[in-house]
Amino acid sequence: MNDSEARAFAVAAMQHWGVSDTPRLIKNRENAVFETLAPNGEKAALRLHRPGYQSDDSIRSELWWAEALVGEGMDVPVPFRTLNGDVLAQVAKAGRMASLVSWSEGEPMGDGDVPLRGTSAEQQALHKALGQELARLHTASDAANLPNDFTRPTLNLDALLGPDPAWGRFWENPALSSSEVSLLQDARQYLKGVVAKHADDNGDFGLIHADALRENVMVDQGRVKLIDFDDGVFGFRMYELGVAMSQNWDQPNKAELGKALLEGYASVRDLPEAAGTLLEAFTVLRGLASCGWVIGRYDDDHPATRAYAARAVEMVRGWLGNRP
Secondary structure: OOHHHHHHHHHHHHHHHOOOOOOEEEEEOOOEEEEEEOOOOOEEEEEEOOOOOOOHHHHHHHHHHHHHHHHOOOOOOOEOOOOOOOOOEEEHHHOEEEEEEEOOOOEEOOOOOOOOOOOHHHHHHHHHHHHHHHHHHHHHHHHOOOOOOOOOOEEOHHHHHOOOOOOOOHHHOOOOOHHHHHHHHHHHHHHHHHHHHHHHOOOOEEEEOOOOOHHHEEEEOOEEEEOOOOOOEEEEHHHHHHHHHHHHOOOOOHHHHHHHHHHHHHOOOOOOOOHHHHHHHHHHHHHHHHHHHOEOOEOOOOHHHHHHHHHHHHHHHHHHHHOO
16 A cells, blocks of 8 residues: 555545544555544544454454553553444555554654663653563553453464464574574574563563554653554563664674663563563564564565564573573
8 A cells, every 4th residue: 555545535434423624644654554533633543454464353352451441540552433433444445454542652662673762861761661561561451351252463482482483483584594593493482482481481471562662652741652562462571672772783882781671661560570681682572573574564675574583692692602
């Protein structure tokens, strides 16, 4: 779907909310996302969901989850219901479902391939706040009263590191050399043991955002807020923190940022004893997942395919080189 088609479909989608508006395209990647107006005249975000990524029931569950989180005192985008009372609308010509959610004020924490803004102290303060917000998310999710037919994917050990991972067989990234494939397979086997032990030790497992990257963390007057729950799953809470650290893997102060993230989380919710070691492992795991995610989304010779592969290799080399 090109940008012109996306804009036309967005105008059609807004009719389901009784709004005549020409939404402004923000991004056209996994989902097409627009800035627009809600029926009450407030700013809102319209999403045209990528076909085949989440089922209709899974998208509805994401939106019910958001409503439940607000009921538990969190500040997250919540859906506006269509004229027929649903949280989803079908845009027939686009072959996509659409949802309209409240706007979250603020600026993104940053971008993945750009060094973090601010001083090291400011960066640490933001990561501490992010850790607190993720802990609040997990506590609120455990307390939320969700419907019996609530459904979201599960990102367990097998879905992360089994023969057919949810995000793709990362060791088959076409940009990897044979020696790099062997390296990632070694890491995969070692990570299986780490994650299996964490699970056996009753590692915290439940609903997680699973995509708390910088662009999905809004900073508003020093407060951090999460947006875009599209990747939300039942998963390890330590994986959540690994995702948040995955864009910091080459930051010179990554150790301090990791400590700040864990400190913030621990001020709200308990962490396992080996949280520091586990954070490193789950950060690498996210790097491997991204190496698999890129397969098929770009051509084999596209620079992005190699970039994700190279990042995974460097993350693994650093991690395996530092392991006890």
